[in-house]
Amino acid sequence: MAEPxxxxxxxxxxxAPEYARHTSTVYPRLMEEVASLAAHLSLGGRVADVGCGPGREVGLLRAEGFTVLGLDLSLGQLRAGGLPGVAQADMRRLPVRSGSLDAVWSQAALLHIPRETVPTVLDEFGRTVRPGGWLYLAVAEGDGERWEVASAYGATTERRWFTFHREPDLRAMLGAAGFRVEWVGRHTSGRDWLSLHAVRVGSGS
Structure with a gap:
């Protein structure tokens, strides 16, 4: 079996093409999340959208006046979006200098990382975000891990790995990575979602 x-x-x-079409809609809740993160940042702040896909939120964050680097492991997704200022990258090893980011935005990306590897990714977020900087994280809420066929995007056999999270465990892992959770939200859209805003603790936070 392939590594998840x-x-x-x-x-x-x-x-990628169908996914880009399917996710092009900008809905009010997403705009509220962007605005909430933007309220913590200064104009021109440096943000990485980790797991950016075709780049919908890259565009939204840039429209708020931030310098945004879009990162995704799927080159097909990046090409489907066709945006400048994006790069192929593994969130377990971000090509970003330590403490160089004012924020990380990661929407529905960590959910594809096997549970045993999640602390590694959160440590990378903690490494790259400066003290006093911010993390926006959205994951699928629930228990366990499993494969799911990507049938919503026309796939018949192609699968995606899903890891589900509960708030207490995620809070603990974020704390170990140097973040303090400041806000938690929930909503249902196809599945149950958990979103968090967390500040990087340390000098200046």
Whole structure:
């Protein structure tokens, strides 16, 4: 069996055109999340959208006046979006200098990382975000891990790995990575979602 992250990347490459079309809509709740993060940042702040896909939120964050780097493991997704200022990258090893970011935005991306690897990713977020900087994180809420066929995007066999999270465990992992959770929200859209805003603790936070 393929390693979950690798197979999920391949699936996103295959479904890229349909996924880009399907996720192009900007809905009010998403705009509220962007505005909430923006309220913590200064104009021109440096933000990485980790797991940016075709780049919908890259565009939204840039429209708020931020300098945004879009990062995704799927080259197909990046090409489908066609935006400048994006790069292929593995969130377990971000190509970003330590403490150089004012914020990380990661919407529905960590959910594809196997549970045992999640602390590594959160440590990378903690490494790259400066003290006093911010993290926006949205994950699928629930228990367990499993494969799901990407049928909503026309796939018949291509699968994506899903890891589900509960708030207490996620809070603990974020704390270990150097973040303090300041706000938690929930909503249902196809599945149950958990979103968090967390500040990087340390000098200046």
């Amino acid at each position: 992250t690798t197979e999920t990347q391949r699936t996103y490459d295959v479904i």
